[in-house]
Amino acid sequence: MARAQGCPFDPPPRLKELQEQTRLTRVRLWDGSTPWLVTRYADQRALMADPRMSSDVTRPGYPSPAARVEGGGSSVSFILMDDPEHARLRRMVTAPFTVRRVRAMRPRIQAIVDQLIDDLLAGPKPVDLVEAFALPVPSLVICELLGVPYSDHDFFQNHSKVIIKRTSTQEERMAALGELAAYLHRLLGDKLAEPTDDLLSGLAERVRAGELAHEDAARMGVLLLIAGHETTANMIALGTAALLEHPDQLALLRDADDPAVIDSAVEELLRYLHITHNGRRRVALDDIEFAGQVIRAGDGVVFPNDIANRDPEAFPDPDRLDLRRDARHHVAFGFGVHQCLGQPLARLELSVVYGTLYRRIPTLRLATELHSVPFKHDGSVYGVYELPVTW
Ligand code: HEM
Secondary structure, X not given: OOOOXXXXXXXXXXXXXXXXXXXXXXXXXXXXXXXXXEOOHHHHHHHHOOOOEEOOOOOOOOOOOOOOOOOOHHHHHHHHOOOOHHHHHHHOOOHHHOHHHHHOOHHHHXXXXXXXXXXXXXXXXXXXHHHHHHOHHHHHHHHHHHOOOHHHXXXXXXXXXXXXXXXXXXXXXXXXXXXXHHHHHHHHHHHHHOOOOOHHHHHHHHHHOOOOOHHHHHHHHHHHHHXXXXXXXXXXXXXXXXXXXXXXXXXXXXXXXXXXXHHHHHHHHHHHHOOOOOOEEEEEOOOEEEOOEEEOOOOEEEEOHHHHOOOOOOOOOOOOOOOOOOOOOOOOOOOOOOOOOOHHHHHHHHHHHHHHHHHHOOOOEEOOOHHHXXXXXXXXXXXXXXXXXXX
């Protein structure tokens, strides 16, 4: 469901009505299928944690956001698989994303952010914050972590744009996925021949040990590369747009001395903006009695997490951006076994960015009207295509 045209930061008003009226309802998708829609926060958490809910995109009944090409599902690796295979593959890449390992990356992330802000300040204005800052920060970070050459960023950024754009045809999406997988396949071959100290070399080692097929390692690389930069980049640009529209909140963040204030702002912006607005999607493996209804085995279920993050039962006065509230229990990173693997990294990147950008450029402002900003209504990750800013 598209976001509200009125306030570009709010979920569609129809979702709000449904949340007020009913716990479980049928909706019609683009292909005529009628999966269940779960809108309330507590219900979403209960069902997303239920092992009878499958993420296996190849199962009949899976509520796909677009037409699917045979064999396409596995191209994006374990995010669209069930346990035990999901858990087996996920475990292979968990270590670099633990809170402790990620924390050690703070100085390097701070240096990347500082350098990009130096470049911004030395360059012309107005400037597109997406191109000059929001995309490079997470791209540089994930490239270093994976061991992908940043000089290839035009290639992988353009391909991931095609993959997550809702209006791409399935042929375009599959072609882009295939080219990215081939690229990662080659890179893994290089790491097999000459290992370096990075995540892809770790996967190459698994391939050498016979624990992982070369193709599966390449698909995991694609998943991490796309998930690792698209999401955070959108949170940086959209978060900046939202803060510039809420100057009192921006001032709070800019003047904060306590790192806990910045961390709390990160959680609230994740809750309020909820960029993965297509919702989580699952298919029932078994009959499930829920909210006075029966979700039958094979029924699709859609969880629009954006509206759960605006549920007044979980977040009082939910449509207000309030950086001081405790929002850490939001579902912006999903819930259950597929909960975001990269969340410690995303949190750290956002905390460095939000804690640095507005302090170093205190007069930062939009160089256009908010209504002229091109919002990503057609993307599976919400955000802005461009954010012209000046100072
Ligand atoms: C603000 C930034 C981010 C947001 C809002 C976000 C959101 C999400 C959400 C909602 C899911 C759950 C998918 C589902 O249940 O079907 C997810 C999964 C995932 N995310 Fe993130 N993500 C972010 C950043 C990252 C980063 C930086 C990485 C690093 C590589 C990453 C890697 C992943 C992976 C690998 C999964 C799949 C986990 C699984 O299936 O077990 N994400 N993310």
